[in-house]
Amino acid sequence: MRVLVAMSGGVDSSVAAALLVEQGHDVVGATLKLWGGPSDSGCCSVADVDDARRVAQQLGIEHHVFNLSEEFDRHVVTPYVEAHVQGRTPNPCIECNRSIKFDRLLARSDRLGFDRLATGHHAQVSVGSPLQLRRGADVDKDQSYVLSMLGQAELGRVVFPVGKMTKSDVRAHAVRLGLRTAAKPDSQDVCFIGSVEGRQGFLAGRLEFHPATVTDTRGETVGAVDAVELVTVGQRRGMGHGTDGARRYVTAVDVPARRVTVGSAAEAVTSAVVLPDATLTWVDQPLLHGARAVAQVSAHGRPAACAVDRSEDGLVVRFDVPQRPVAAGQTVALYDVTDPDAVVGAGIAA
Amino acid sequence: MSEPPSTYLDHGATTPLRPEVAHAMAEARSQPLGNPTGSHRPAQRARRLLEESRDEVAAQLGRAPGEIIFTSGGTESANLAVFGALGDAVRNGRSAVVLSSAVEHPAVRQSCRAAARWPAVTWRELPVDGTGSVDIDALAGLLSGETALVAVMLANNETGAVQPLRQVADAVRERAGTARVFTDAVQAASFSNLAETTSGADLVALSAHKVGGPVGTGALAVRPPTDIAPRQYGGGQERERRSGTQDVVGAVGLAVALRLAAAERSEAVRRVAGLRDRLAAGLTDTIPDVYRTVPPGVDVLPGHLHLCLRGIEREELLLALSERGVCASGGSSCASGALEASYVLAAMGVPDDLARGAIRFTLGHDTTGADIDRALAIVPGVVASLRHDP
Numbered sequence: 254m255r256v257l258v259a260m261s262g263g264v265d266s267s268v269a270a271a272l273l274v275e276q277g278h279d280v281v282g283a284t285l286k287l288w289g290g291p292s293d294s295g296c297c298s299v300a301d302v303d304d305a306r307r308v309a310q311q312l313g314i315e316h317h318v319f320n321l322s323e324e325f326d327r328h329v330v331t332p333y334v335e336a337h338v339q340g341r342t343p344n345p346c347i348e349c350n351r352s353i354k355f356d357r358l359l360a361r362s363d364r365l366g367f368d369r370l371a372t373g374h375h376a377q378v379s380v381g382s383p384l385q386l387r388r389g390a391d392v393d394k395d396q397s398y399v400l401s402m403l404g405q406a407e408l409g410r411v412v413f414p415v416g417k418m419t420k421s422d423v424r425a426h427a428v429r430l431g432l433r434t435a436a437k438p439d440s441q442d443v444c445f446i447g448s449v450e451g452r453q454g455f456l457a458g459r460l461e462f463h464p465a466t467v468t469d470t471r472g473e474t475v476g477a478v479d480a481v482e483l484v485t486v487g488q489r490r491g492m493g494h495g496t497d498g499a500r501r502y503v504t505a506v507d508v509p510a511r512r513v514t515v516g517s518a519a520e521a522v523t524s525a526v527v528l529p530d531a532t533l534t535w536v537d538q539p540l541l542h543g544a545r546a547v548a549q550v551s552a553h554g555r556p557a558a559c560a561v562d563r564s565e566d567g568l569v570v571r572f573d574v575p576q577r578p579v580a581a582g583q584t585v586a587l588y589d590v591t592d593p594d595a596v597v598g599a600g601i602a603a
Numbered sequence: 604m605s606e607p608p609s610t611y612l613d614h615g616a617t618t619p620l621r622p623e624v625a626h627a628m629a630e631a632r633s634q635p636l637g638n639p640t641g642s643h644r645p646a647q648r649a650r651r652l653l654e655e656s657r658d659e660v661a662a663q664l665g666r667a668p669g670e671i672i673f674t675s676g677g678t679e680s681a682n683l684a685v686f687g688a689l690g691d692a693v694r695n696g697r698s699a700v701v702l703s704s705a706v707e708h709p710a711v712r713q714s715c716r717a718a719a720r721w722p723a724v725t726w727r728e729l730p731v732d733g734t735g736s737v738d739i740d741a742l743a744g745l746l747s748g749e750t751a752l753v754a755v756m757l758a759n760n761e762t763g764a765v766q767p768l769r770q771v772a773d774a775v776r777e778r779a780g781t782a783r784v785f786t787d788a789v790q791a792a793s794f795s796n797l798a799e800t801t802s803g804a805d806l807v808a809l810s811a812h813k814v815g816g817p818v819g820t821g822a823l824a825v826r827p828p829t830d831i832a833p834r835q836y837g838g839g840q841e842r843e844r845r846s847g848t849q850d851v852v853g854a855v856g857l858a859v860a861l862r863l864a865a866a867e868r869s870e871a872v873r874r875v876a877g878l879r880d881r882l883a884a885g886l887t888d889t890i891p892d893v894y895r896t897v898p899p900g901v902d903v904l905p906g907h908l909h910l911c912l913r914g915i916e917r918e919e920l921l922l923a924l925s926e927r928g929v930c931a932s933g934g935s936s937c938a939s940g941a942l943e944a945s946y947v948l949a950a951m952g953v954p955d956d957l958a959r960g961a962i963r964f965t966l967g968h969d970t971t972g973a974d975i976d977r978a979l980a981i982v983p984g985v986v987a988s989l990r991h992d993p
Contacts, residue, residue, distance in 0.1 A: 281922075286941035302939040317922050320941035361916070364989050365923055 255279045256412065257362040258371040259354060260309065260316070262301030265373030267308045267434040268423045269414040273371055274312050281367070282309040282316040285358065287325040287349070288445040304434050311432065319361070321353055328352035330445055334459045337482045340508030341582030345443050346399045346552070355400075355407045362410070369412045376400050377416035379595075383537040384408040388594040391419040398552050401586035401599035402534045453483055465511040467492070470504065470520055481506065484513050486578040487521060504578065522575035526550075528585055528600025529567035535598035540568070540587065546597060547588040548572065550579050556588060568600055610977045612882075613930045614906055614967030615760060615790060620856075621815035621968065627859040628817065631852045638848055640838065649851045656851075659858035663865055664807060664824050665798025672841045673854050676821040677789040677810030681710035683823050683845065684785045684806040685718055685754065687831025692751035693723040694832070699751035700725045704737040704766065705950035706759050709935060710808075711787050712946075715754065729755070734901045735764035735951045739774055746778035753784050757800060758791035761934055761947045761963060762897045763907025765791070772803025783829050789813050789821075793864050793968065794872050794905050805829040809861075811853065815968055816860030820853030864968070875966050876905035878975050882964060883908050885979040890986050896953065896961065906966040911953060914990045915960035918942055923985045929978055932963045 258270040260282045273280045284305040302318060309316035329348045336343040354372065362370040375389030376397045386403055389395040403411070415423050420439075427435035442448060446455045456462075462480035469475050476493060478484055484506050492501040492515050502521030505514040515521075533539070540546055542563040547556045548570050557576050562569040570585055579585065579602045589595040611619075637646030639653050654668070661668040674680045685701065692699040703715050705728045719726035727745055730738045737755055746753075753775050758765045772784050785806040788797060792814045801807045806829060811820040825831055825844070837846030864871075887893050892913040897903050912920070917933035924931055934945040948958040964978070 284939075286939055299939045302941075306940070315925070317918070318936075318939055318941040319918050320943070322941075323944075360991070361919055364991060365919055366988070 254368040255366060256281075256369045256371050257365065257367040258282050259358060259373075260284050260305035261373065261440075262298070262304035262308075262434065262437075263373060263440060264427050264432070264434045264437050265375070265415050265420075265423055266305070267373070267432050268418075268426050268430075269371050269373040270308065270314065271312055271426065271430055271432065272414040273412075274314060280312070280314045280371075282306075282312075282314050283358075284316070284318050285325075285353070286318055286320045286322055287353065288330075289322055304437070308432050308434055311430075319358070321357060324357055325349065325353055325445075334456065336582050337456055338460050338508070339581075340482065340484075340506045342485050342580035343582045344399070344552075344584050345445070347402065347584050350399055351402045355403060355411065359407060359410060369410060371412045371414055373415055374400060374413045375416055375420070376413050378408050378411065378413060386536050386596040387416075388596075389413075389415075390417045393553075394420045396552070397594075397596050398549055398554075398584070398586045401536075401584065401596045403536065403596075404534060405537055408536070453480070456482065463508075463511055465508075465513050467513045467515055469495070469501075470514060470516040475501075475515065478513055481508050481511055481513060486580045506580075521578055523572070523578045524575045525569055525571045526579040526585060527564070527566050527569050527603045529603050531567075532601035533568055533598060534600070536596050540597055545590040546570075547590055547593045549586045549588065550576070550583055550602075556593060558590070559587075561587070567603065610929045610974045610981075612964040612966060612970070612974065612978060613932050614793075614970070615763075615813075615963060615965030616932055617812045617818065618793065618815055618967040619969060620812075620817060621860060621863055623863055624816055624856050624859045628852050628856045631855045636851055639851060640840065640848070653849055653851045653854050656854040656858035659862055660809075660822055660854075661824075663797055663861040664809075665802060666824050666826060669842065670824050670826055672823045672825060672845050673849050673857075674821045674823055674845060675819055675850075677708075677787070677808055677813070678710040678821075680789075680808035680810070680821045680823040681708065681787055682714045683831065683834050684808055684825075685711060685714035685752065686834055687825075687844070688752045688783050688785065688806060688829065689718050689721070689724055690832030691830045693721065696723070698723045698725070698749060700727065700745075700747070700749045701752040701754065702727050702729055702742065702745055702750060703754035704729045704731060704756065706731050706735055706737075706761075706764075706947045707754055707756055708760050708787055708789065711754050711756070711785075725749075731950050733952055734897050735759055735762050735947065736901070737766055737771065739767060739770050742771060743774050743778060746775060746782065748779065748781070750775070750779040750782040753779075753782055754787070755784070756787040756790070757795060758904045758907075759947060760790040761945060762909045762951075763790070763904035763965075764897050765902040765904065768800065769803050791904060792861070794868065794875070796865075796868065797861075806831075809857070811857035811860055814857075814860045814864050816856040817853050820850055820857045822857060867968070871968060872905045875968075875970060878970055878972065879905060879908050879964075879966050881972075882966075882975050882978060885975070886910065886982060889979075889983040893986075894957065896948065896951070906970075908964040908966075910962050910964075911948075911957040912960035912962065912986060913957060914992060915986060916989070917959065917961055919989050920960070920962055920985065923989060924982065927981050927985065929981050929985075932965070934961055934963065 260266045374396045375394040377387040379385035388397045465481035467476040488503040501515040504516040548559045558573040586599045587597045635645035636649045639650040657668045783805040786804040789810040807824040809822045812818040894911045896909040
């Protein structure tokens, strides 16, 4: 096969490329420049591109840099900022996978005549029909959640070479091959937000923060926050303690009304979340009204048993056991109740 | 990576070392070469080769040998010209305005941008028209007694458009008598009679590897009474304008390359322009929705063919052409190697959707008819396979 492998400069995609080369495929590496804007001097992390390029050289494959920063800004960064203005909690990695890696990059890979696009994600695509998207073999590193928007059309054109390996196997393979990225730390945070500035620093230059009053569930004012745009439901930090001395949690955020509602741990739970139809994607067949499933609401969140109902507003996910609140904008990935490593579909909480 | 037969049409990026240049450089190295500042025989030999090379470069530029400063290349020459001239201008606390065309090479543009951080320096960019030619009326309107430096390249590196340097120089002499004219002749040097075309410029930047010489050598010509403040200090080489031991072998390479280019110029211009025109006609005849960025009839370097293809991403086109052994360029890259949106095309008013599909073919001294045949056999099919709705 001719395979285009997206190389971030990290160890997973380095090993993904190496495995494909070892398997005898015709491999070309590409690193995406996603951030840095169109300025004269701004650039992506040159060090990461260098790492990817040096690994490609070591593997004897061609390497290219694709500048998708305009698309990234339009489809990932701008919506990320706007979501905060609306008091939503977006997942930019998911939007990048949806709009950039498995849309524009995949289309580019097709046009260039590649049979497959490979990435270093820890997830698996089963053989057979229909294709299944399954959790990575390493449960701690599983990335099926951030890929849960993929459907048959994409799954048939992608390959995740490290999905059946544990992270330590990946690193051990990188060490065996002497790849310079073998000991590189995992990336943790949103790639376009610097660790020094943080989310608050990043957003500060891009939107206006508004103070808000904090009320308890009876409507009594109990405090204030400087930036309602930075508050997320379920949040504990900065919310203090109730009259009973117990910690308070955010139960609701109303950005237009500049109001944050807090309650006890028992009050900060939700039993159902609505996924509007326009946000729903299915790996193959949609879940039917009344079907049972397993829901995961964050990248490494604990899976929760649930039932789904069809309603006018969309798909209603009803948890068997109440869960920590799901913020508007969060992706809910649904897994097969009888085969909980298999993704069924996903939607975005209203 | 298997090596396909290569059709090298990226001479604007770098052009192969001419065999005669390689020979002359090997010859220079074949006997002991000392440091040209020394007094023993190998040092004297180095000094002789350096000064003979300087004489040759000066002759090609129509200048006196003392005006030539050897540098490490075009970028250093541009930095030395901009900072050197402005550094001289702002001595004694005066303020200075630098004007540069909006399509200057980053070596000039970023030098001006950096110099503008000095409190005494103001930088203004000169607009260009749709063909990339600097707007002389806008220049005339901006010139004043405060103007210290006007930077207009001899020909643009991306499009090959030749600038009206003589008109620029005339306007400067008329309206800002003390201002200096700097021209970046790096891209034009292979195909331009520099003594003639740069005669109006006080400062001229050259790079060896664009004319068939070695990478790592360049020159800056500085015509009195223009003075420049040095950018680096040390042993006072190059008449205290550029300290550091000179690269004698590189200087030999630059001199021989310029001499060879000059000797074959009239024939090479005709031959290369003919090949370029055949490539242009062949591509524009067979590919739909393709535009010559600089229309025929405008003065363009003979080796340059700049095209904009609608519905094409230049990154994809370059990758696909590279896999088939056709080497071209998509414009300027950032430090990571990613292509950047072209400020040159933006300044010319080329719409974004066309600029995304911009590609530059540049022919050089060793380009053959067979190269053009191969390009014509490969490029249209590749473009067709990559076309999509933007």
